[in-house]
Amino acid sequence: MTQATTPPAAAPAATGAPQTAIRLRGLQKHFGDVAAVDGVDLDIADGEFFSMLGPSGSGKTTVLRLIAGFESASAGTVELGGVDVTKAAPFERDVHTVFQDYALFPHMSVLDNVAYGLRVRGMAKKQRRERAQQALDTVRLGHLGSRRPTQLSGGQRQRVALARAIVLEPRVLLLDEPLGALDLKLREQMQVELKQLQRELGITFVFVTHDQEEALTLSDRIAVFDAGRIQQLGTPQEIYEQPSSAYVAGFVGTTNLLDAETSQRLLGVAAEHALRPERLRLTPANDTESADAGEVRIPAVVVETIYLGTGNRVHLRTEDGLELVALEQSTGSLDDSGHRGEQVTVRFARADVVALTPAP
Amino acid sequence: MSHVADPSPVLDKAPAPALRGPAARPVSRLLHRRVWLRLTLLLSAPLAWMILVYVVALAALLITSLWSVDSLSSEIDRTWTLDNFRTLWESDVYRRVTIRTVSVALAVTVIDVAIALPIAFYMAKVASPRARRMLVVAVLTPLWASYLVKVFAWRIVLSEGGLADWSGIGSPGYGLTAVIITQSYIWLPYVILPIFAALERVPDSLLEAAGDLGAPSPMVLRSIVLPLLVPGIVAGAIFSFSLTLGDYITVNIVGGANQMLGNLVFVNAGAANNLPLAAAIAMIPIVVMLVMLTAIRRTGALENI
Numbered sequence: 029m030t031q032a033t034t035p036p037a038a039a040p041a042a043t044g045a046p047q048t049a050i051r052l053r054g055l056q057k058h059f060g061d062v063a064a065v066d067g068v069d070l071d072i073a074d075g076e077f078f079s080m081l082g083p084s085g086s087g088k089t090t091v092l093r094l095i096a097g098f099e100s101a102s103a104g105t106v107e108l109g110g111v112d113v114t115k116a117a118p119f120e121r122d123v124h125t126v127f128q129d130y131a132l133f134p135h136m137s138v139l140d141n142v143a144y145g146l147r148v149r150g151m152a153k154k155q156r157r158e159r160a161q162q163a164l165d166t167v168r169l170g171h172l173g174s175r176r177p178t179q180l181s182g183g184q185r186q187r188v189a190l191a192r193a194i195v196l197e198p199r200v201l202l203l204d205e206p207l208g209a210l211d212l213k214l215r216e217q218m219q220v221e222l223k224q225l226q227r228e229l230g231i232t233f234v235f236v237t238h239d240q241e242e243a244l245t246l247s248d249r250i251a252v253f254d255a256g257r258i259q260q261l262g263t264p265q266e267i268y269e270q271p272s273s274a275y276v277a278g279f280v281g282t283t284n285l286l287d288a289e290t291s292q293r294l295l296g297v298a299a300e301h302a303l304r305p306e307r308l309r310l311t312p313a314n315d316t317e318s319a320d321a322g323e324v325r326i327p328a329v330v331v332e333t334i335y336l337g338t339g340n341r342v343h344l345r346t347e348d349g350l351e352l353v354a355l356e357q358s359t360g361s362l363d364d365s366g367h368r369g370e371q372v373t374v375r376f377a378r379a380d381v382v383a384l385t386p387a388p
Numbered sequence: 389m390s391h392v393a394d395p396s397p398v399l400d401k402a403p404a405p406a407l408r409g410p411a412a413r414p415v416s417r418l419l420h421r422r423v424w425l426r427l428t429l430l431l432s433a434p435l436a437w438m439i440l441v442y443v444v445a446l447a448a449l450l451i452t453s454l455w456s457v458d459s460l461s462s463e464i465d466r467t468w469t470l471d472n473f474r475t476l477w478e479s480d481v482y483r484r485v486t487i488r489t490v491s492v493a494l495a496v497t498v499i500d501v502a503i504a505l506p507i508a509f510y511m512a513k514v515a516s517p518r519a520r521r522m523l524v525v526a527v528l529t530p531l532w533a534s535y536l537v538k539v540f541a542w543r544i545v546l547s548e549g550g551l552a553d554w555s556g557i558g559s560p561g562y563g564l565t566a567v568i569i570t571q572s573y574i575w576l577p578y579v580i581l582p583i584f585a586a587l588e589r590v591p592d593s594l595l596e597a598a599g600d601l602g603a604p605s606p607m608v609l610r611s612i613v614l615p616l617l618v619p620g621i622v623a624g625a626i627f628s629f630s631l632t633l634g635d636y637i638t639v640n641i642v643g644g645a646n647q648m649l650g651n652l653v654f655v656n657a658g659a660a661n662n663l664p665l666a667a668a669i670a671m672i673p674i675v676v677m678l679v680m681l682t683a684i685r686r687t688g689a690l691e692n693i
Contacts, residue, residue: 118599148607
């Protein structure tokens with residue numbers, strides 16, 4: 029397996045919970061000739077906020093649907109809390125899903141939507157209404173119980189979907205791109221709320237997203253998916269600072285890829301390397317600052333400077349045609365950008381360069 | 389960089405004639421400014437057609453039913469009278485035929501909905517896209533065959549020594565049961581299609597969500613699918629009910645000696661030469677339909693769309 033830099037058994041330091049909520053072994057799913065999931069081994073610890081990150085078609089949603097039971101595995105097993113549920117129907121599994129389109133029942137009031145799972149379990153009407161009301165209060169929608177889902181905004185529907193799942197107090201909550209349909213401001217707000225909710229309830233969250241920033245901010249651990257396989261598994265820091273492959277480095281954040289030839293010239297090692305833009309430092313071309321032993325210096329010219337508010341993204345080209353991107357923090361001055369065509373020196377520490385394993 | 393300079397010579401070569409267009413279109417400008425004129429031109433033809441075909445025809449029917457026929461000269465007497473309706477109300481025959489017709493229509497509707505629900509569900513939610521297309525074609529194909537051919541086919545199937553008899557299922561013989569079977573067959577596509585359309589609009593994620601929340605399949609069908617299908621079921625039921633209510637050919641061919649409202653209209657308009665009474669009988673299904681539609685509205689079944 030090329031994927032795991034961290035052994036799957038390593039539980040996150042944050043929770044320290046030794047128990048495994050979800051265990052996937054050799055999981056495969058084929059649709060006709062297409063292998064949507066192609067051999068996934070994964071352990072998710074109790075109480076963990078776990079993200080599955082990848083572009084559309086990478087298999088992350090299919091893995092989620094296999095855990096929920098909406099799809100049946102072509103091969104491999106799904107265990108929930110130590111029990112093999114590979115063949116169990118969705119309604120027999122102690123996991124609940126928050127759908128991308130929320131999937132609220134349009135013919136029921138918000139309160140009845142939230143109470144649906146309790147009604148199915150045969151709870152008395154009065155009791156289930158109380159519980160549903162509590163769950164609605166948890167997501168701060170207590171006053172909207174009598175509305176129809178169509179009368180709510182996107183963010184409110186999202187919270188109803190959450191309340192409908194957490195009212196059943198599942199061990200595991202599966203979230204399928206739950207914030208995908210919200211606008212940026214609301215999404216950031218909901219991210220904070222999700223994180224708080226997860227901490228309060230102590231439920232395991234399995235969160236599917238294609239937004240790398242969302243995955244980095246929210247998760248205890250992340251699995252980066254591509255072509256039906258896990259490419260890398262680790263904490264957000266590990267994924268970002270030590271990407272294992274060019275694919276992960278390119279998908280999570282912006283990165284400068286140095287091919288083997290360039291690495292040989294700059295670092296003396298003939299292997300592919302990644303270098304984060306914020307690790308590059310730019311100084312004037314004629315500066316006299318001496319380089320210490322661990323530093324690499326390359327003369328370059330500024331091709332384009334893009335103002336981001338928090339700083340500048342500077343596109344550079346070295347004399348031998350290498351394209352680099354640097355990220356400079358804003359200094360607060362109104363004119364602190366490098367100018368197009370300006371000659372600069374690019375500096376970075378050898379320690380900041382990450383060696384990548386070659387693609388199979 | 390070089391491509392940035394390219395577009396300008398192209399613009400020079402082709403001086404935009406399109407920009408002078410609007411000045412040469414006074415009619416468009418007039419229509420744009422006068423909304424009522426636009427609407428009048430757009431709607432006058434279909435509106436005239438609607439008024440002529442539906443409203444005027446219905447009014448003519450109502451007026452005719454208030455006339456009578458002179459029994460000696462067989463000519464229509466154009467003095468207002470409620471005699472026709474009094475006959476309908478007081479005569480046992482008309483009451484029995486009305487009850488029979490409504491019962492047959494109800495039976496056909498119930499059977500059609502019961503058959504259409506699983507078929508539509510399979511088409512919309514289970515079948516592969518290819519199988520779905522084939523099934524839609526299969527459902528629509530019988531509509532291309534002549535009504536008479538289909539009814540006569542059933543006459544042969546249900547006849548003594550016919551297919552039903554021969555296969556061992558047994559034939560009910562010609563009568564009301566045969567009418568119900570034949571009519572159920574003929575109107576089935578009109579019930580399947582609206583239910584299929586309504587089911588297609590129910591996202592799969594709703595069914596998955598219900599299962600995810602712990603509902604077994606029968607519960608999902610009862611609490612989620614059926615309530616969302618009510619508009620489609622009502623639409624299909626209105627089709628089969630009203631079409632059966634007005635039919636008179638099937639009962640002639642496979643109904644034995646039984647008569648339905650349509651037959652009475654046919655006989656009175658033709659052989660009996662009593663057009664006013666025929667018009668009065670024709671008012672019965674119209675009234676029944678109006679009562680049905682009001683009842684459906686009252687239940688609020690159509691509000692959850």
